[in-house]
Amino acid sequence: xxxxxxxxxxxxxxxxxxxxxxxxxxxxxxxxxxxxxxxxxxxxxxxxxxxxxxxxxxxxxxxxxxxxxxxxxxxxxxxxxxxxxxxxxxxxxxxxxxxxxxxxxxxxxxxxxxxxxxxxxxxxxxxxxxxxxxxxxxxxxxxxxxxxxxxxxxxxxxxxxxxxxxxxxxxxxxxxxxxxxxxxxxxxxxxxxxxxxxxxxxxxxxxxxxxxxxxxxxxxxxxxxxxxxxxxxxxxxxxxxxxxxxxxxxxxxxxxxxxxxxxxxxxxxxxxxxxxxxxxxxxxxxxxxxxxxxxxxxxxxxxxxxxxxxxxxxxxxxxxxxxxxxxxxxxxxxxxxxxxxxxxxxxxxxxxxxxxxxxxxxxxxxxxxxxxxxxxxxxxxxxxxxxxxxxxxxxxxxxxxxxxxxxxxxxxxxxxxxxxxxxxxxxxxxxxxxxxxxxxxxxxxxxxxxxxxxxxxxxxxxxxxxxxxxxxxxxxxxxxxxxxxxxxxxxxxxxxxxxxxxxxxxxxxxxxxxxxxxxxxxxxxxxxxxxxxxxxxxxxxxxxxxxxxxxxxxxxxxxxxxxxx
Amino acid sequence: xxxxxxxxxxxxxxxxxxxxxxxxxxxxxxxxxxxxxxxxxxxxxxxxxxxxxxxxxxxxxxxxxxxxxxxxxxxxxxxxxxxxxxxxxxxxxxxxxxxxxxxxxxxxxxxxxxxxxxxxxxxxxxxxxxxxxxxxxxxxxxxxxxxxxxxxxxxxxxxxxxxxxxxxxxxxxxxxxxxxxxxxxxxxxxxxxxxxxxx
Numbered sequence: 001x002x003x004x005x006x007x008x009x010x011x012x013x014x015x016x017x018x019x020x021x022x023x024x025x026x027x028x029x030x031x032x033x034x035x036x037x038x039x040x041x042x043x044x045x046x047x048x049x050x051x052x053x054x055x056x057x058x059x060x061x062x063x064x065x066x067x068x069x070x071x072x073x074x075x076x077x078x079x080x081x082x083x084x085x086x087x088x089x090x091x092x093x094x095x096x097x098x099x100x101x102x103x104x105x106x107x108x109x110x111x112x113x114x115x116x117x118x119x120x121x122x123x124x125x126x127x128x129x130x131x132x133x134x135x136x137x138x139x140x141x142x143x144x145x146x147x148x149x150x151x152x153x154x155x156x157x158x159x160x161x162x163x164x165x166x167x168x169x170x171x172x173x174x175x176x177x178x179x180x181x182x183x184x185x186x187x188x189x190x191x192x193x194x195x196x197x198x199x200x201x202x203x204x205x206x207x208x209x210x211x212x213x214x215x216x217x218x219x220x221x222x223x224x225x226x227x228x229x230x231x232x233x234x235x236x237x238x239x240x241x242x243x244x245x246x247x248x249x250x251x252x253x254x255x256x257x258x259x260x261x262x263x264x265x266x267x268x269x270x271x272x273x274x275x276x277x278x279x280x281x282x283x284x285x286x287x288x289x290x291x292x293x294x295x296x297x298x299x300x301x302x303x304x305x306x307x308x309x310x311x312x313x314x315x316x317x318x319x320x321x322x323x324x325x326x327x328x329x330x331x332x333x334x335x336x337x338x339x340x341x342x343x344x345x346x347x348x349x350x351x352x353x354x355x356x357x358x359x360x361x362x363x364x365x366x367x368x369x370x371x372x373x374x375x376x377x378x379x380x381x382x383x384x385x386x387x388x389x390x391x392x393x394x395x396x397x398x399x400x401x402x403x404x405x406x407x408x409x410x411x412x413x414x415x416x417x418x419x420x421x422x423x424x425x426x427x428x429x430x431x432x433x434x435x436x437x438x439x440x441x442x443x444x445x446x447x448x449x450x451x452x453x454x455x456x457x458x459x460x461x462x463x464x465x466x467x468x469x470x471x472x473x474x475x476x477x478x479x480x481x482x483x484x485x486x487x488x489x490x491x492x493x494x495x496x497x498x499x500x501x502x503x504x505x506x507x508x509x510x511x512x513x514x515x516x517x518x519x520x521x522x523x524x525x526x527x528x529x530x531x532x533x534x535x536x537x538x539x540x541x542x543x544x545x546x547x548x549x550x551x552x553x554x555x556x557x558x559x560x561x562x563x564x565x
Numbered sequence: 566x567x568x569x570x571x572x573x574x575x576x577x578x579x580x581x582x583x584x585x586x587x588x589x590x591x592x593x594x595x596x597x598x599x600x601x602x603x604x605x606x607x608x609x610x611x612x613x614x615x616x617x618x619x620x621x622x623x624x625x626x627x628x629x630x631x632x633x634x635x636x637x638x639x640x641x642x643x644x645x646x647x648x649x650x651x652x653x654x655x656x657x658x659x660x661x662x663x664x665x666x667x668x669x670x671x672x673x674x675x676x677x678x679x680x681x682x683x684x685x686x687x688x689x690x691x692x693x694x695x696x697x698x699x700x701x702x703x704x705x706x707x708x709x710x711x712x713x714x715x716x717x718x719x720x721x722x723x724x725x726x727x728x729x730x731x732x733x734x735x736x737x738x739x740x741x742x743x744x745x746x747x748x749x750x751x752x753x754x755x756x757x758x759x760x761x762x763x764x
Contacts, residue, residue, distance in 0.1 A: 055740035069738075082721045082733065085703075112715035112730040146697070147715035147730045329721060329733075344739050353686075353704045353722050360740040382574065382759045383585060383606040384645055386751050387675075 006370035011554040012068030015050035040554040041425040057361035060336040072334040080350040099325035108321035112147035182210035197276035212279030366406040373401040393563035396489040407478040408441035412527040419522040428488040435482040490564035524552040573757030583756040595634040614662040638669030646676040652698035
């Protein structure tokens with residue numbers, strides 16, 4: 001979101017609302033009153049969290065208020081894999097987890113996508129897995145990363161088939177050693193009851209977890225049959241149901257049924273797992289092999305923090321990393337947190353880019369753009385466009401003029417009132433003047449309507465030059481006005497020893513963001529929704545016909561850099 | 566007016582394409598520009614890297630292979646120094662290039678090298694990026710400056726990607742959707758009679 005000047009950020013009013021005030025604070029009247037009392041400081045630490053570019057803001061029609069990403073609730077519409085773009089049903093999500101179960105893997109080293117390819121073939125000849133079916137079947141296959149040239153055979157992972165990688169990978173440890181799953185262990189035990197427990201090295205986290213799980217499950221199940229209230233603790237899922245919760249609550253009430261039934265319930269103290277079959281795994285304190293490996297391989301062999309974050313199990317060295325299954329992504333709808341109305345809802349299909357509902361602030365409040373009246377940067381040659389001309393830093397104590405252009409997105413005439421503090425807040429305050437703080441912007445009209453109206457837009461108030469109280473320029477649905485700025489001298493020595501309130505001035509060295517000239521501006525807009533043009537006001541049609549609507553908010557104009565020498 | 570005076574820095578076609586005379590286009594017969602496309606100076610488009618292997622869909626094999634190497638939609642903008650190069654790979658034993666498809670309203674920043682298979686509509690790619698071979702970029706995606714998209718990567722709708730290798734770092738907000746990414750305005754600022762970009 002960060003950008004170089006000029007830019008405009010808009011403050012979402014949600015950060016001003018006191019939690020106790022509730023719905024009262026969200027009405028525009030009280031907000032404008034509330035805000036009018038003090039000047040918004042764009043450099044205050046909290047401001048970072050409430051300023052957004054216009055595109056990021058939504059608009060709630062019920063509350064008639066701007067909504068930012070922080071004051072909306074999200075609901076998941078669709079889960080899908082970002083690699084194969086297949087939709088995943090939410091029922092599958094429970095059984096398979098939030099990762100794609102197709103052949104979608106990421107390189108554990110660089111996080112790039114990996115492809116299935118034949119091991120013998122040259123790396124450039126990797127075929128996409130889809131094409132492998134048509135090519136003459138060979139093997140073995142491996143996963144290839146074409147970004148960092150990692151191959152899964154480096155860590156001994158090779159596959160017999162090109163499809164169904166997840167199931168093949170689940171049976172294999174790094175180095176190609178077959179992995180013992182809990183199911184296999186059970187079967188082996190059935191065949192040979194006297195089999196000694198597995199070596200600790202062979203027990204991985206998954207196996208240990210399933211052993212622990214079954215161990216504790218059997219403990220809960222065992223004596224719990226006589227539990228009062230018909231509560232079966234055996235099935236862990238039952239805890240989540242509200243009925244089970246109330247039954248449990250009644251158990252713990254003094255004198256309730258729980259008191260008598262306590263003796264029959266599960267024991268208060270569970271015995272701990274004491275051997276491998278029950279899920280005990282001793283910590284490996286002998287790390288000499290790892291130290292030796294570190295000595296040989298050095299820093300490059302170890303994993304980075306980013307690599308580790310994607311892994312399910314802890315790893316020290318790069319050859320312990322496993323290929324990553326792609327994490328699923330979601331499409332989400334957004335609700336207003338105050339009135340619970342949906343303000344944005346994408347279509348369900350993964351491939352669709354359309355929205356069923358989309359109430360964005362861009363179509364309710366005017367967009368504001370800034371450019372210098374007399375550009376000091378040379379114009380960009382046609383061949384280099386669209387490069388932004390880089391304005392040189394502003395010289396202190398010299399007046400600069402900027403053109404602010406407001407564009408009306410509504411089908412109604414918009415009455416705008418602006419206010420800025422004469423001196424911007426902060427240690428080094430710039431002098432600011434808006435030459436025309438009050439003006440009307442004509443509504444959006446289609447070309448046809450505009451042509452019929454004729455050219456009556458040439459009003460007297462339009463001057464084409466910087467003059468106090470006059471609009472600079474006016475277009476079909478936009479108005480430009482002039483902003484005058486005098487940047488301050490950025491030197492700590494020039495500060496007055498005491499502030500107006502008598503406190504000593506902060507004389508710490510110049511901070512980074514003090515070099516950027518940011519102007520807080522209060523915008524208040526008023527319009528009358530018309531019944532016939534109601535595009536965005538379906539709700540307001542019946543209730544608010546003929547009524548004036550208003551919306552007020554703070555915004556921040558990032559004008560430019562101030563030079564300091 | 567003599568012919569010499571008419572001749573500007575750009576060739577403007579009937580469909581409104583503006584092609585800089587300093588652009589380096591190879592194999593123009595294999596390119597399809599969708600109209601109102603801007604090609605800035607020093608852009609290189611390798612239309613000569615045409616598919617040689619027969620298309621898998623053509624069953625007969627006697628039909629001539631399709632000769633479109635690069636196809637773009639309307640209002641695409643290729644900034645100075647962009648390289649568009651159809652991706653290639655071994656297919657059924659022989660090496661062949663594959664066509665590159667670019668959607669409508671696609672912007673590609675300065676000095677970016679693109680070898681993608683498909684770029685969807687309303688995609689914005691920053692400057693100094695590398696888009697790897699056979700990457701598939703879906704609609705409304707934003708690739709930030711300097712990103713390196715690995716070969717074969719698929720980028721879903723409304724993603725913002727950045728980094729080396731590129732990863733999804735965010736989502737394009739609802740307000741930044743396909744309606745307006747300024748390419749119509751940008752189109753008018755280049756050509757033989759360019760408008761001032763300010764207004």
